[in-house]
Amino acid sequence: MNNKVYIATSIDGFIADKNEGLDWLQTVPNPKNDDMGFADFMKSIDALIMGRKTYEMVKSFGGEWPYSKPVFVLSNSIQEVPDHLSEKVSIINGPLNEVLEKLYAQNYLDLYIDGGSVIQSFLKQDLIDDLIISTIPVILGGGSPLFGETDKLLEFEFVSSKLLLGQIVQTHYSRKK
Amino acid sequence: MNNKVYIATSIDGFIADKNEGLDWLQTVPNPKNDDMGFADFMKSIDALIMGRKTYEMVKSFGGEWPYSKPVFVLSNSIQEVPDHLSEKVSIINGPLNEVLEKLYAQNYLDLYIDGGSVIQSFLKQDLIDDLIISTIPVILGGGSPLFGETDKLLEFEFVSSKLLLGQIVQTHYSRKK
Numbered sequence: 001m002n003n004k005v006y007i008a009t010s011i012d013g014f015i016a017d018k019n020e021g022l023d024w025l026q027t028v029p030n031p032k033n034d035d036m037g038f039a040d041f042m043k044s045i046d047a048l049i050m051g052r053k054t055y056e057m058v059k060s061f062g063g064e065w066p067y068s069k070p071v072f073v074l075s076n077s078i079q080e081v082p083d084h085l086s087e088k089v090s091i092i093n094g095p096l097n098e099v100l101e102k103l104y105a106q107n108y109l110d111l112y113i114d115g116g117s118v119i120q121s122f123l124k125q126d127l128i129d130d131l132i133i134s135t136i137p138v139i140l141g142g143g144s145p146l147f148g149e150t151d152k153l154l155e156f157e158f159v160s161s162k163l164l165l166g167q168i169v170q171t172h173y174s175r176k177k
Numbered sequence: 178m179n180n181k182v183y184i185a186t187s188i189d190g191f192i193a194d195k196n197e198g199l200d201w202l203q204t205v206p207n208p209k210n211d212d213m214g215f216a217d218f219m220k221s222i223d224a225l226i227m228g229r230k231t232y233e234m235v236k237s238f239g240g241e242w243p244y245s246k247p248v249f250v251l252s253n254s255i256q257e258v259p260d261h262l263s264e265k266v267s268i269i270n271g272p273l274n275e276v277l278e279k280l281y282a283q284n285y286l287d288l289y290i291d292g293g294s295v296i297q298s299f300l301k302q303d304l305i306d307d308l309i310i311s312t313i314p315v316i317l318g319g320g321s322p323l324f325g326e327t328d329k330l331l332e333f334e335f336v337s338s339k340l341l342l343g344q345i346v347q348t349h350y351s352r353k354k
Binding site for chain 1: 188189190194201204300301308310312314315316317318319323324325326327328329330331332333334335338340343344345346348350
């Protein structure tokens with residue numbers, strides 16, 4: 001059972017700019033549409049837990065739903081999902097430990113944790129096992145931060161690092177147990 | 178003429194913990210006292226500009242003054258330095274552009290910019306050319322942040338990355354011109 005983060009940030013640790021924009025993610029030219037290891041990462045997980053904002057953003061992109069694995073949206077405000085997503089998306093809520101127990105009981109063991117505030121909640125409760133962070137070489141100077149406050153220091157271990165598109169350092173850390 | 182940052186941060190971008198402590202910098206064992214490229218970096222600069230807090234911290238460590246190059250402390254509150262540092266440390270103040278002109282006129286061209294708030298002031302005015310960041314694999318969850326607000330997005334270019342002590346990713350970025 002592993003809770004994994006796979007996300008891109010600016011050098012200064014933002015995952016969206018001051019206007020909640022993501023254009024800066026395209027700063028590095030990607031002519032061959034390198035997926036940055038995303039398909040391989042998706043193979044390594046059983047389901048996704050994402051926040052409401054991330055869910056609504058992905059939904060707003062339109063087009064085909066991008067995830068082949070079940071998506072659980074952590075939300076107290078959303079009650080239902082559109083018909084065309086009803087087999088792909090479920091709404092869940094409650095304390096994170098209980099949410100995880102429910103998913104484990106359904107044999108969803110390796111989870112992709114996505115969205116800034118959800119990641120922050122998981123880290124606050126020391127529930128993240130793997131961090132795969134792709135650093136885009138820009139300083140945004142403000143926006144939505146990847147990290148938030150935690151009560152204690154969390155030690156991680158370096159697993160691997162690779163250079164993508166000649167410009168993006170992708171580093172994999174796992175929680176030191 | 179290059180203004181360079183050489184600094185260690187946590188994964189979540191802090192340069193000191195919530196108690197202004199630096200113990201977490203020792204999280205990764207360093208039995209052979211690897212200097213993380215510091216001596217080579219020092220050879221590449223002509224002088225240092227640091228903030229008052231950094232200066233006072235370094236001074237508080239006692240022992241031998243660690244810098245072989247001239248140190249300019251940006252401060253409006255300090256008027257003078259102790260006798261034993263008078264040939265090594267000068268106090269400067271004023272707008273950063275004027276400070277830089279003064280140093281350039283003395284042939285101090287490559288500068289090591291150190292200390293969180295000084296680095297933030299330089300970045301706010303787009304005056305940083307090189308960023309060499311060593312990421313210690315811990316999440317501190319709070320403390321003194323390396324980065325602050327900037328008015329605009331600053332694009333950097335990946336120069337190189339190396340793994341130190343098997344755990345610390347040190348990445349060098351330079352400002353895209």
